[in-house]
């Protein structure tokens with residue numbers, strides 16, 4: 001019994017991508033305070049691996065931690081666009097991941113970027129900033145292909161949440177759960193993850 005519990009320790013054998021330890025070193029040196037958790041990143045990699053020749057979108061690149069895990073799961077025919085408005089964070093990302101030909105890095109305000117890509121389609125969207133999560137939610141879900149996945153984290157209460165944020169989180173979950181054409185799963189795990197799949201009208 002004890003052995004099987006240990007095997008199910010979430011943090012055992014994460015087998016992180018090669019670039020991660022160097023990105024973490026630069027992330028800490030930069031004092032970046034909002035890095036994605038390894039567990040969430042591991043889930044992203046697994047989901048990415050299930051979507052061959054796919055288009056991925058990440059809103060909120062930070063220093064490239066989640067980007068590195070997504071790239072590690074993607075096959076050679078897949079493409080990832082990652083967006084952040086902070087050039088200094090993106091410079092860390094580019095230093096470690098910029099040579100990957102599957103990756104496009106965009107320095108832009110997230111809202112502006114989302115408005116600029118109407119009509120494009122993605123198979124997985126990781127929305128890790130305000131744009132695409134607490135703002136322009138419908139426009140972002142519209143960007144999903146049928147059977148596409150929308151992933152958000154940081155949904156469990158944190159001591160540093162500003163006044164009123166808990167209500168925003170509750171409202172977002174309620175909105176997602178009320179929408180037709182999507183299946184929603186909440187994971188009270190890691191920082192709190194919500195997985196949303198767009199149903200395929202042809203299936």
Ligand SMILES: C[S@@+](CC[C@H](N)C(=O)[O-])C[C@H]1O[C@@H](n2cnc3c(N)ncnc32)[C@H](O)[C@@H]1O
Nearest residue numbers: 035036060061062065066084085086109110129
């Ligand atoms: C939670 S962090 C992203 C963490 C990252 N995914 C990781 O793996 O560490 C949120 C990011 O959103 C970015 N951001 C904040 N406001 C933004 C905006 N208006 N447009 C684009 N990015 C923004 C921040 O610079 C920050 O890097």
